[in-house]
Amino acid sequence: xxxxxxxxxxxxxxxxxxxxxxxxxxxxxxxxxxxxxxxxxxxxxxxxxxxxxxxxxxxxxxxxxxxxxxxxxxxxxxxxxxxxxxxxxxxxxxxxxxxxxxxxxxxxxxxxxxxxxxxxxxxxxxxxxxxxxxxxxxxxxxxxxxxxxxxxxxxxxxxxxxxxxxxxxxxxxxxxxxxxxxxxxxxxxxxxxxxxxxxxxxxxxxxxxxxxxxxxxxxxxxxxxxxxxxxxxxxxxxxxxxxxxxxx
Numbered sequence: 001x002x003x004x005x006x007x008x009x010x011x012x013x014x015x016x017x018x019x020x021x022x023x024x025x026x027x028x029x030x031x032x033x034x035x036x037x038x039x040x041x042x043x044x045x046x047x048x049x050x051x052x053x054x055x056x057x058x059x060x061x062x063x064x065x066x067x068x069x070x071x072x073x074x075x076x077x078x079x080x081x082x083x084x085x086x087x088x089x090x091x092x093x094x095x096x097x098x099x100x101x102x103x104x105x106x107x108x109x110x111x112x113x114x115x116x117x118x119x120x121x122x123x124x125x126x127x128x129x130x131x132x133x134x135x136x137x138x139x140x141x142x143x144x145x146x147x148x149x150x151x152x153x154x155x156x157x158x159x160x161x162x163x164x165x166x167x168x169x170x171x172x173x174x175x176x177x178x179x180x181x182x183x184x185x186x187x188x189x190x191x192x193x194x195x196x197x198x199x200x201x202x203x204x205x206x207x208x209x210x211x212x213x214x215x216x217x218x219x220x221x222x223x224x225x226x227x228x229x230x231x232x233x234x235x236x237x238x239x240x241x242x243x244x245x246x247x248x
Contacts, residue, residue, distance in 0.1 A: 031092075032096055032097060032098055033059070033060040033092045033094055034054050034060065034100060035085055035098070035099050036051055036061065036063045036064065036099075036101075036102075036223075037064050037081065037099055037100070037101035037105035038102060039101075039102040039104050040066065040069070040071075040104045041069050042065070042069070042070070042103070042105075044063040044064075044065040047102070047223055050224065051063055053229055059236075062088045064084045066108060066154075071153065071154055073153045073157070074107050074108055074154050074157050074164060075164075077108045077154075078109075078115065081116075082112050082116040082117060082118065085122075089121065095121075096121055097122060097123070098123055098125075099122055099125045099126065100126045100232055100236075101125065101126070101127050102127075102130075102222060103128070103129055103131070103190070103191075104154060104158065106128070106132065106182075107131065107132070107157075107168065110130075110132070111168060113176065114175045118178075119176030119177070119178060122178050123178065124238075125178055125179070125180050125181070126183070127181065127197070128222040128223055128228065128232075129188055129197055129222045130197055131197065132169070132182065133165065134165050135158055135159075135160065135190060135196060136160055136192050137189075138155050138156070138158040138159040139159045139160055172201050173201040173202075173203055174199065174203050179238065180204065181204045181205075181206070181235035182197055182199055182205045182206070183231050184205070185209065185219070185222060186207060187216050187217060187218050187219075188218065189218065189219060190219040208228060208231075211241075211245065212243050212245035214245075215243075226244065226247030226248045227244055227245050228243070229247070230242075231243050
């Protein structure tokens, strides 16, 4: 019988999470919890459909809501993610987690892995449309915001060429033994240019339309798209990414 445990987790703000215990017969892979890292302005409940798919696959799942809904310094969100993951690992009795991160959440996850000890605590990072090299959309927001990105620190950090991104991308992209996968879409209006979602140094990068040319998934749709989710499944199992283009 599967036993379910629900909890409310608190870092610098209230973060909703749900962790599902697994049967004693679960495999080693499913014993590792999954933390879904939300994107900018994304409340935890927004990612429940993705969390539900993962739970249906037999995974423990917790959703991390970015500090200040993603308006805070990405480094602050990364430290909060570190504490959140520690709580998830303790609750599950696991030494490592897998991360599935959307949008800005991918940068928060990478900052946590690189600079907050996450390289020892994370087995897989699967990014969904993360602006790994920044986005000119943030540069445009900076322009129309009077040069300060409307004083949203994370927006300033996501600008192409920002000091934060220069530091994050300095050296090896693929820190530690973590397996890195980036799934991204040609219909992304928020990560521009779209190839800025890619990483180097052995990361797996898959443009959705390279396998599913007629799949018109947009930035906000990445966590909910069935074909994308089939790629998430492959990545978490260490398989070659083969998207199921007909999955709803």
